[in-house]
Amino acid sequence: MDDREKLNRLRWRCTRRAMLEMDLLLGEFLERVYPTLSPAQADAFVTMADMEDLELWPLVNGNREPDDPVQAEVLALLRNVRVK
Amino acid sequence: MSKLSVPVRKFDAVIVGAGGSGLRAAIQLSEAGLKTAVLSKVFPTRSHTVAAQGGVSASLGNSEEDHWHWHMYDTVKGSDWLGDQDAIEYMCRKAPEVVVELEHFGMPFDRTDEGKIYQRPFGGHMSNFGEKPVRRACAAADRTGHAMLHALYQRNVRANTQFFVEWMALDLIRDQSGQVLGVIALEMETGEVVAFHSKATVFATGGAGRIYYSSTNAFINTGDGLGMAARAGIALEDMEFWQFHPTGVAGAGVLITEGVRGEGGILRNSTNERFMERYAPNAKDLASRDVVSRAMVTEINEGRGCGPNKDFVLLDITHLDPATIMKRLPGIREISIQFAGIDPIKAPIPVVPTCHYQMGGVPTNYKGQVVGDDGAPVRGFYAAGEVACASVHGANRLGTNSLLDLLVFGKASGDTVIDDLRSGEIGLRDLPADFADRTLARLNRLNTQTGGASVNECRLELQRTMQKHCGVFRFKDMLVEGVAKIVEVEKAAAHTEIKDKSQVWNTARVEALELDNLVEVAKATMVSAEARKESRGAHVRDDAPDTPANPNGRDDVNWHKHTLWHREGNRLSYKPVIMKPLSVETIALKTRSY
Numbered sequence: 001m002d003d004r005e006k007l008n009r010l011r012w013r014c015t016r017r018a019m020l021e022m023d024l025l026l027g028e029f030l031e032r033v034y035p036t037l038s039p040a041q042a043d044a045f046v047t048m049a050d051m052e053d054l055e056l057w058p059l060v061n062g063n064r065e066p067d068d069p070v071q072a073e074v075l076a077l078l079r080n081v082r083v084k
Numbered sequence: 085m086s087k088l089s090v091p092v093r094k095f096d097a098v099i100v101g102a103g104g105s106g107l108r109a110a111i112q113l114s115e116a117g118l119k120t121a122v123l124s125k126v127f128p129t130r131s132h133t134v135a136a137q138g139g140v141s142a143s144l145g146n147s148e149e150d151h152w153h154w155h156m157y158d159t160v161k162g163s164d165w166l167g168d169q170d171a172i173e174y175m176c177r178k179a180p181e182v183v184v185e186l187e188h189f190g191m192p193f194d195r196t197d198e199g200k201i202y203q204r205p206f207g208g209h210m211s212n213f214g215e216k217p218v219r220r221a222c223a224a225a226d227r228t229g230h231a232m233l234h235a236l237y238q239r240n241v242r243a244n245t246q247f248f249v250e251w252m253a254l255d256l257i258r259d260q261s262g263q264v265l266g267v268i269a270l271e272m273e274t275g276e277v278v279a280f281h282s283k284a285t286v287f288a289t290g291g292a293g294r295i296y297y298s299s300t301n302a303f304i305n306t307g308d309g310l311g312m313a314a315r316a317g318i319a320l321e322d323m324e325f326w327q328f329h330p331t332g333v334a335g336a337g338v339l340i341t342e343g344v345r346g347e348g349g350i351l352r353n354s355t356n357e358r359f360m361e362r363y364a365p366n367a368k369d370l371a372s373r374d375v376v377s378r379a380m381v382t383e384i385n386e387g388r389g390c391g392p393n394k395d396f397v398l399l400d401i402t403h404l405d406p407a408t409i410m411k412r413l414p415g416i417r418e419i420s421i422q423f424a425g426i427d428p429i430k431a432p433i434p435v436v437p438t439c440h441y442q443m444g445g446v447p448t449n450y451k452g453q454v455v456g457d458d459g460a461p462v463r464g465f466y467a468a469g470e471v472a473c474a475s476v477h478g479a480n481r482l483g484t485n486s487l488l489d490l491l492v493f494g495k496a497s498g499d500t501v502i503d504d505l506r507s508g509e510i511g512l513r514d515l516p517a518d519f520a521d522r523t524l525a526r527l528n529r530l531n532t533q534t535g536g537a538s539v540n541e542c543r544l545e546l547q548r549t550m551q552k553h554c555g556v557f558r559f560k561d562m563l564v565e566g567v568a569k570i571v572e573v574e575k576a577a578a579h580t581e582i583k584d585k586s587q588v589w590n591t592a593r594v595e596a597l598e599l600d601n602l603v604e605v606a607k608a609t610m611v612s613a614e615a616r617k618e619s620r621g622a623h624v625r626d627d628a629p630d631t632p633a634n635p636n637g638r639d640d641v642n643w644h645k646h647t648l649w650h651r652e653g654n655r656l657s658y659k660p661v662i663m664k665p666l667s668v669e670t671i672a673l674k675t676r677s678y
Contacts, residue, residue, distance in 0.1 A: 001588070008589040012250070012272065016126050016304045018134030018230075021338055023303045024423060052129060054230050061418055082425045083336055 010034075010046060019053045024083045025060065033077050044070040048078075090268070090520045091278050094512065095121045095246075097501055098266055098282040100253040100309060103131030104229070104490030105469030105497075106288030107236035108182075109452075111189075112498025113284075114243035118505070121280055123251045123269055125304060125594075128237050129230075132290055132302045133490065136229035139221035140186075140487035141209065142179035146200040147219040150211060152176040153668060155220065157213045159485060160671045163478025164621035164638065166322065166646070168662035169670060171450035171474040175485075175492045177666075182491040183222055191235040192224050208482045208678070221484045232487065252594055253308060255523040256285065256316040256465075259516045262456070264465035266515075267312070268523045272594060275587030277527065279520065283512050284464055284501040287313065287446060287454075288494065291470035292605040293326075296439035296555070297547035298337045300329060309471040311601025313446045314608065315522070318465075319457055319648040319657070321473040322444035323605065324613035324623045327481055328556035330376040332438025334396035336423040340416060340435060344399060345369045347412050351380065352398045352432060353388035359397075372678075374556075374624065377437040381557040384436075391434065395552075398432035437556040441481055443622065444612075445473035447648070450666075452497025453504075457648065457657065464510045466501060468493035475646065478661075479621020530596055536581030539596045546573045546599075546606050554610050559626045563614035570610045571654070577603045608649040615656050618643040621676075635675040644673070 001009070014026035026049060034045060048056060048071060058064040059075055066072050097113045099106045102124035113120040124131070143150040155176040160167055187193055187201065194202040203219040211218035224231035253267040257279065266282040292307025293299040314320055331340040351369050353359045363379040364371035380397050389395050401409060406429045409417055420428045446467045448454050453461035469490045476489055504510045553566025577599055582592040619628040619637030628637035645658040663670045
């Protein structure tokens with residue numbers, strides 16, 4: 001799978017989710033922040049995008065913290081996303 | 085691609101959609117030993133059923149006396165007497181059975197101290213035919229939909245249901261006689277187009293809430309089943325009826341709970357006026373949902389909206405003590421910051437009435453069979469859940485009946501498929517020679533189109549048109565203009581251009597195909613709404629006001645009937661509401677008041 005294909009698959013998985021809130025947040029993150037991530041952070045984001053919404057939502061809201069330090073870095077960026 | 089190169093896979097049953105109704109139907113079919121395929125745009129547990137938090141209703145009577153007949157009465161009343169009483173009786177009678185079954189599938193319902201399913205009160209749930217509130221809603225904390233999907237999915241894994249994940253169904257296959265023979269679908273990972281040739285096809289594709297600019301629906305809800313059905317010549321029923329919530333974040337659609345007004349939140353217009361004082365001098369901002377929504381729309385329509393386009397009002401909690409906001413409304417502060425870019429402690433939240441649920445859909449009977457214009461079942465075609473119109477929700481859905489609808493009619497459609505196969509009513513028939521032509525032409529058009537409109541711009545235009553012309557409160561002239569505008573949008577959408585022409589993971593193509601479906605639903609909604617010259621349930625018109633002759637604007641003499649929208653000719657016909665239940669007396673027409 002080439003980079004375009006991988007990115008499109010990720011885009012689909014970020015913007016066709018169970019909850020509108022997550023479509024909006026992950027979609028925005030993908031466009032604005034994802035291109036600036038380190039390779040390790042990008043991998044961590046892909047893993048997080050594969051989580052279910054009700055697993056990810058408490059992490060985004062700060063009601064839970066991830067065990068993985070790289071995920072924590074990505075999460076800090078995700079928590080700052082503003083959907084306008 | 086020529087049709088010769090469209091591979092064909094054969095199944096006993098193909099189910100499109102893997103939310104609650106699709107998974108429930110699949111259990112019946114797979115456990116009966118049928119070769120069953122379920123197609124889904126996403127992994128099943130990512131379906132929008134997850135967003136249903138409130139619960140599922142059933143007259144179990146675990147906490148106090150309850151009866152399915154009382155549940156039926158509440159549902160008929162909620163529907164503003166537009167629901168079909170045979171289907172409503174069927175659903176309410178079946179509710180205890182399907183809820184207990186779900187418990188046996190492993191659903192972690194909240195429990196009473198004695199270990200029974202705990203039941204809580206919910207708006208509109210009453211005992212003894214509207215007398216007093218009753219506890220009828222069963223829930224799994226605030227994750228009912230999520231827990232339900234997981235229980236149903238696990239059961240399907242056990243039953244060897246075959247899942248096709250990240251596949252989009254594109255069109256229904258019908259033969260000359262009108263029998264449905266399956267669907268044509270696109271695999272996103274390969275770009276391959278495949279025919280799923282089946283004896284039975286079940287649509288469980290969910291709603292189309294994305295036709296509105298402001299919608300609580302996730303992006304996935306593009307009405308694919310409705311688009312496919314309409315293109316295949318199936319009329320869509322009661323599409324003018326959409327449930328709205330008064331306060332969604334303007335632009336984003338994310339819900340702001342009614343609790344914000346309960347805590348003292350005030351709605352303001354562009355002159356900073358607390359406008360609800362004019363519309364509801366006593367209840368003010370705590371007036372009922374429909375009153376608040378109508379007032380908001382009137383303010384916007386009369387030029388007192390806020391922002392550069394004057395298209396929202398403000399929900400103000402800046403006068404509340406920040407400590408109260410942090411303590412009582414923490415989630416709302418986060419949502420406002422994330423989705424409106426404002427901190428509600430410092431500035432008011434932009435809000436608009438927001439689309440939530442689709443009452444209309446593909447016409448079905450209470451067995452889950454899709455019915456044609458003549459009222460007879462379309463052979464080989466079934467539907468359940470939000471895509472279907474049984475019609476149990478009529479002009480307005482009673483809370484917690486959406487999850488019940490999934491379970492009851494998901495199961496019923498599965499059982500009916502089994503019956504129809506056994507009786508020989510349906511079977512595998514040859515595919516017509518031209519089965520893929522229309523779909524391939526659509527794909528070919530997208531692959532070769534140059535100089536066309538952008539999919540995003542077209543979708544935005546469609547959503548803005550629906551929001552402005554056919555929102556929660558409707559006006560004659562706006563609807564008439566809306567019909568003309570939506571036809572213009574359709575013309576542009578017929579010439580959308582995608583820059584990416586590749587095969588593998590071409591999400592631009594998928595979004596263009598989703599837009600085709602949104603267009604069909606938008607036309608059906610606008611045309612049906614323009615024509616219905618009364619107010620009923622969720623369809624409220626300025627020119628059909630509350631009068632002694634027509635309480636709440638409802639005109640039973642002329643409009644107590646179901647709308648059918650036909651894609652060909654963009655025209656309407658009507659059919660009677662089924663007033664005769666299966667075993668009990670008709671619940672006679674009455675003014676709906678709470």
